[in-house]
Amino acid sequence: MPIHDVGYRPWNGEKTPQFSRWWVICETGIRLAAKSRWVRRILFVAWLPVMYWGVGFFFLEQALDADSQSLFSIVDSDDEVQLESVEDFKNEAQQLGRNAGRMEIRRLLGRRFSMFPHAEDLAKSLETGDPEIIRNDIWRWLLMVFFRYPQSLLILFLIGTVAPALISRDLRSRAFLLYFSRPIGKLEYMLGKLCIPAAFIMAVSTLPALALYLFAIVMSPSLSVFWSTWDIPLRIIGATIALVLPTSAIALMLSSLTQESRFANFSWFAVWALGHGAWLAILLATSMGMKKAPFHPDVLASTQVQNWSVLSLYNCLGDAQEFIFGFERFEDVWRGSLVLVCLTLFSIWILYRRISAPVSV
Numbered sequence: 001m002p003i004h005d006v007g008y009r010p011w012n013g014e015k016t017p018q019f020s021r022w023w024v025i026c027e028t029g030i031r032l033a034a035k036s037r038w039v040r041r042i043l044f045v046a047w048l049p050v051m052y053w054g055v056g057f058f059f060l061e062q063a064l065d066a067d068s069q070s071l072f073s074i075v076d077s078d079d080e081v082q083l084e085s086v087e088d089f090k091n092e093a094q095q096l097g098r099n100a101g102r103m104e105i106r107r108l109l110g111r112r113f114s115m116f117p118h119a120e121d122l123a124k125s126l127e128t129g130d131p132e133i134i135r136n137d138i139w140r141w142l143l144m145v146f147f148r149y150p151q152s153l154l155i156l157f158l159i160g161t162v163a164p165a166l167i168s169r170d171l172r173s174r175a176f177l178l179y180f181s182r183p184i185g186k187l188e189y190m191l192g193k194l195c196i197p198a199a200f201i202m203a204v205s206t207l208p209a210l211a212l213y214l215f216a217i218v219m220s221p222s223l224s225v226f227w228s229t230w231d232i233p234l235r236i237i238g239a240t241i242a243l244v245l246p247t248s249a250i251a252l253m254l255s256s257l258t259q260e261s262r263f264a265n266f267s268w269f270a271v272w273a274l275g276h277g278a279w280l281a282i283l284l285a286t287s288m289g290m291k292k293a294p295f296h297p298d299v300l301a302s303t304q305v306q307n308w309s310v311l312s313l314y315n316c317l318g319d320a321q322e323f324i325f326g327f328e329r330f331e332d333v334w335r336g337s338l339v340l341v342c343l344t345l346f347s348i349w350i351l352y353r354r355i356s357a358p359v360s361v
Contacts, residue, residue, distance in 0.1 A: 021184055021192075022189075022191040022195070025184075025188070025192025025193060026191075026195040026196055029166060029192070029196035030196055033162045033200070036162075039158065039162060039200075042157055042158045042161065043158070046150075046151065046154045046158070046203075046208070047204070047208055049150040049208070053142060053146050053212050054215050057212065057215060057216040057219060058219055060135075060138055060142075061216070061221075132225075135220070136229050136231075136232070139213070139216060140232060141325070142212075143209055143213070143232065143236065143325065144322060144327060146208075146212065147205060147243070147325075148317075148318045148321055148322070151204055151208070152314065152317065152318070155201055155204060155205065155247065156272060158200055158201075158204060159197050159201070159251050159268070160265055160268045162200055163196075163197045163248070163252060163254075164251070164254070164255050164265040165255065165261040166196060166197075166255050167193065167252055167264075167351070167354070167355075168255045168256070169261060171258075171354075172260075186352065190252075190355060194248050194249070194252060197244075197247065197248040197251055198244045201240070201244050201247065202240060202244070205239075206236060206237070209236045209239075213232055213236065216229075239320075242320045242324060242340070245340075246313070246340045246343055246344045246347075249343070249347035250268075250271065250313075250344075250347050251268055252347070252351050253348075253354075254267045254268055254271070256350065256351050256355065257350070257354065272314060276314050276315070278312070279309055279311045279312040280294075282304065282305060282308045283295075283299065283300075283305055286299055286302055286305050287299045307335075309335075309336065310335050313340075313343075316336035316339050316340050317336075319332070319336040319337070320333060320336060320337050323337075
């Protein structure tokens with residue numbers, strides 16, 4: 001065959017299944033993004049809070065399992081002491097130990113964690129005196145705080161580093177001509193690109209949270225604790241979905257609107273900063289009118305602050321996660337949840353139109 005006779009020829013190499021084409025795009029994007037030093041640094045920093053929360057789970061189990069064994073040493077083996085009285089004394093001492101553990105947990109919640117949401121709600125579970133209920137409530141609360149505060153802030157910077165170049169780089173280099181000249185559809189391309197930021201979000205939120213849950217199971221008195229906390233892994237997965245879908249869709253939509261990744265990067269941080277800044281301004285004005293501190297519980301619970309919290313994507317995501325972990329009612333978070341759903345659908349629609357534009361006739 002002459003060298004100038006080029007055309008379609010049969011492919012004799014290994015073929016991949018059609019349903020895995022999106023995964024090739026996702027895997028390639030993850031591998032390219034992981035080459036960045038800043039991405040690796042953020043991933044490393046994202047796992048540091050796990051140690052701090054692990055210490056919290058350790059001391060929680062120590063407080064719950066306190067049984068005042070030292071009190072048992074004052075029981076001697078005098079023949080006049082009835083067996084029933086010894087057993088009663090041991091049971092009473094054990095109950096006193098549990099009460100001391102609950103008092104210690106209540107003191108920590110009142111002094112150290114009062115700035116976190118729903119810390120006061122845990123007092124109700126402490127009043128029940130049931131270690132299983134206390135353990136389930138405090139585990140859910142610790143993981144909810146873990147999702148909302150350290151990991152959410154780190155995800156903001158991580159996605160701001162990874163996502164802006166995913167679509168804008170293809171627009172600038174005309175890589176669409178290469179993608180769609182192969183048997184790859186627009187939906188497969190979108191799914192592959194959406195999974196790239198989703199994988200990084202799961203790496204800094206889902207995996208650390210599940211690791212903390214397994215660590216707590218190991219630190220508990222017996223593996224039977226799993227049956228009283230089986231719902232927590234499902235809540236972790238639900239909180240991850242509520243975090244992944246809006247953030248990934250918004251980030252890729254902003255990336256598809258420009259050929260310069262630095263503009264998409266600026267827009268990503270601007271959306272979060274302007275929305276949260278507007279809510280903080282309303283919070284400050286309300287606190288001045290009520291003559292109380294800005295983050296006083298009465299100010300945060302006011303109708304004006306609650307109604308305008310939908311301006312902040314951070315608050316909308318936090319409210320959704322609090323509902324998933326069982327600390328909010330649906331009637332209190334439906335506005336923020338509706339905003340997240342609408343933004344996700346709108347972002348996916350814009351993303352699809354932007355991807356279709358270069359190949360449309």
